[in-house]
Amino acid sequence: MILDAAEACMARAGPAGLRLQEVAEAAGVSHPTILHHFESREGLIRAVHQRSLGQLREMLTAAMTGPGASIQPVAATFAAFREGLAQRMLWMLQSGPPPAGAALPIFEEMVDHLHAIRLRLARPGEAIERDDTRAMVHLTVVAAFGDAVIGQRLRRSPTPEADAEGARRFADWYARLLDDRIG
């Protein structure tokens, strides 16, 4: 699939470093074939982003609606960002302004979701601020994103496996931190 090949090439140098010849070779076609399907180099990049946007929504929705109140969803969010979501968001950011609206709706859904949980768990008379919930979700997203992008450089793990384990432990630690704040 050409889009997969394009993503693989972007992994090396980002959207600006994408080369049609390279994508073509990776996809096992000639480069005019790519131009035939996507109009231009820019069109190919747009198509990659379009697909990424759908995957972003899918992965975050799955993470959010999983079992558990906080630990599980937070761990799933961190995992999703590590498994390519962060890189795709990065590529979209680096390709100029977002295609209108883009990722905001899913973020608002996450806020709604967590706020409902907090209201359900609240002790009678306890005030639950929506801004507070929004900040929690914001922190979770930026931390998951940041950890996916630079986390590996801060951990001094010798192997990728050890790094993945360290990332899991950090996500769990963070989930408990959030839990203390929620409960």
Add this chain to the structure above:
Amino acid sequence: MILDAAEACMARAGPAGLRLQEVAEAAGVSHPTILHHFESREGLIRAVHQRSLGQLREMLTAAMTGPGASIQPVAATFAAFREGLAQRMLWMLQSGPPPAGAALPIFEEMVDHLHAIRLRLARPGEAIERDDTRAMVHLTVVAAFGDAVIGQRLRRSPTPEADAEGARRFADWYARLLDDRIG
């Protein structure tokens, strides 16, 4: 200055999108002059990263050794990342493997610094885990990085000024969250 021009050009498309002609024009010189000083395009990019590395260390040290136990340093860290530190780290990440060691020492210093504060504030008999401190610093760095890169897209601020204000409020909120955990 050529390095400033190179950074300005990178701001558009990252290291992979850097064009010597473009840098030359921005710097007011011809492109062979750049090659004369930096050997090659790669050499120019390396030089930019070398300088960025020094600035990174400088900014984080300044943020860390500022007044206050937690609120001020955390706010300063977030501000530093927003003022270009995050973008420079991103460029370094996108230019292949780091030049050996690179940013780790400053991270360890931050852990030491915060851990000393925690030990000083600890009630007698209270156990302070170093791994816990490390996780706090890790969270602070990845969150500051993440907020600098994607924070603007999550806030729906109409103007850059409003966004900056929102970022400040979020940094304060986070600093208080950390304070509760420390104190």
Add this chain to the structure above:
DNA sequence: ACTGCTATCTACAATACTGTCAACAGTTAT
């Protein structure tokens, strides 16, 4: 069978980009 459509290819054109070269000016040392 013929027509039109789609996907694909090879070959090519036009441009963009990096890096080299020889020349030139300014500065410093002898």
Add this chain to the structure above:
DNA sequence: ATAACTGTTGACAGTATTGTAGATAGCAGT
């Protein structure tokens, strides 16, 4: 003054990259 060195430049070479054109093959509908 002259030589050497440094920083700069325009012109150029070689290659890479995007995009175009025409030819070809497969396939569906008539």
